Amino acid sequence: MADGKATQMVERGVTLWFTGLPCSGKSTVSGLVYDHLKSEGRRVELLDGDEVRRNLTKGLGFSKEDRDENIRRIGYVCHLLTRNGVIALAAAISPYRAVRDDVRGRIGSFVEIYVECPLEVCIQRDTKGMYKKALAGELKAFTGVSDPYEPPLHPEVTLHTDREPPAASAARVLRRLSEMGYLPGLHAPQEPYTPEEEAAIRRRLEQLGYL
Amino acid sequence: MADGKATQMVERGVTLWFTGLPCSGKSTVSGLVYDHLKSEGRRVELLDGDEVRRNLTKGLGFSKEDRDENIRRIGYVCHLLTRNGVIALAAAISPYRAVRDDVRGRIGSFVEIYVECPLEVCIQRDTKGMYKKALAGELKAFTGVSDPYEPPLHPEVTLHTDREPPAASAARVLRRLSEMGYLPGLHAPQEPYTPEEEAAIRRRLEQLGYL
Numbered sequence: 363m364a365d366g367k368a369t370q371m372v373e374r375g376v377t378l379w380f381t382g383l384p385c386s387g388k389s390t391v392s393g394l395v396y397d398h399l400k401s402e403g404r405r406v407e408l409l410d411g412d413e414v415r416r417n418l419t420k421g422l423g424f425s426k427e428d429r430d431e432n433i434r435r436i437g438y439v440c441h442l443l444t445r446n447g448v449i450a451l452a453a454a455i456s457p458y459r460a461v462r463d464d465v466r467g468r469i470g471s472f473v474e475i476y477v478e479c480p481l482e483v484c485i486q487r488d489t490k491g492m493y494k495k496a497l498a499g500e501l502k503a504f505t506g507v508s509d510p511y512e513p514p515l516h517p518e519v520t521l522h523t524d525r526e527p528p529a530a531s532a533a534r535v536l537r538r539l540s541e542m543g544y545l546p547g548l549h550a551p552q553e554p555y556t557p558e559e560e561a562a563i564r565r566r567l568e569q570l571g572y573l
Numbered sequence: 574m575a576d577g578k579a580t581q582m583v584e585r586g587v588t589l590w591f592t593g594l595p596c597s598g599k600s601t602v603s604g605l606v607y608d609h610l611k612s613e614g615r616r617v618e619l620l621d622g623d624e625v626r627r628n629l630t631k632g633l634g635f636s637k638e639d640r641d642e643n644i645r646r647i648g649y650v651c652h653l654l655t656r657n658g659v660i661a662l663a664a665a666i667s668p669y670r671a672v673r674d675d676v677r678g679r680i681g682s683f684v685e686i687y688v689e690c691p692l693e694v695c696i697q698r699d700t701k702g703m704y705k706k707a708l709a710g711e712l713k714a715f716t717g718v719s720d721p722y723e724p725p726l727h728p729e730v731t732l733h734t735d736r737e738p739p740a741a742s743a744a745r746v747l748r749r750l751s752e753m754g755y756l757p758g759l760h761a762p763q764e765p766y767t768p769e770e771e772a773a774i775r776r777r778l779e780q781l782g783y784l
Contacts, residue, residue, distance in 0.1 A: 417649040438628040446616045
């Protein structure tokens, strides 16, 4: 990309919102998408669990009210980034549909990515041993076990992390972004003709009497 | 600015941190600076009192701990914006020096603007009637009356809002940004010579034997 102006033109901000059960693969896939975009030189930020809790939402718990406030706050930061041309990735369980839709409405450029994975598979993964505790009744309000999860009705992308490896999921997200015009992929200018091709076109046009 | 690349090159992100007593003029001056930068087509965000409380720091009070958490949270968002090329303006009393310096250290591109104004003048302004309540003992932990304010030791800019109108303060901030290389002002190319000037230079160079 030698032309700075063209670079700016394709740098539309957007929020990529990864929602799904605990251990469904949100962090893994969003991390891969982040790495790819970063390596392409895009302005990109990833708002993931620990970072968000440390910097934005310390003190919030797991009541519906606190969960919704958590999502609104992440959504606010995504909004600020998106309207300044940054690709903001949020990886958050975000179990309630209404507040996700509220965030979508505020941001506008919003791509909802449903990280779908059967509960049994999430329980098998149980990367932090939280499902075990929840199933033993030691954790109250644990999404998927003792707290609701409302899947998106019209997500822009649905991933099936039980059936495809993380890299394939990440590639599908990136392809969808290209289709939606957020990445240059599908909109890149064509390669110029080679001298041979140009000569051939010229001959053909001459034969047709246009030159 | 016809050249997109040049535009990108000068678009360095930076955080402008306005600190000072209640009613010292932080919101007024930062609002003017914001308006100017916006009108110049810069990517810019203003994090001011009400907006921040609604979206980021709901539930925090006025203990030292809560005030520091408030500042860290605003600082985190400014950091995300700044490292993505945005000019982030924060207008917050931010009474404690240590946490301001902590935020400065994290962000790096940080311009501290001390909005200095004598307490008596702030009390006269008292735009929301808060000083009155504080002086009557109805408000605990009100900065300047019943809570400390630690002025910056080495701010990049010190404004004197009791002695200069808001527009002059805003102009001083913008000039400082130019000097520091965050705005193109001092780095803009010079006007080209007029034909008359060019002819005069040419004649002079010929007289000197260079042409």
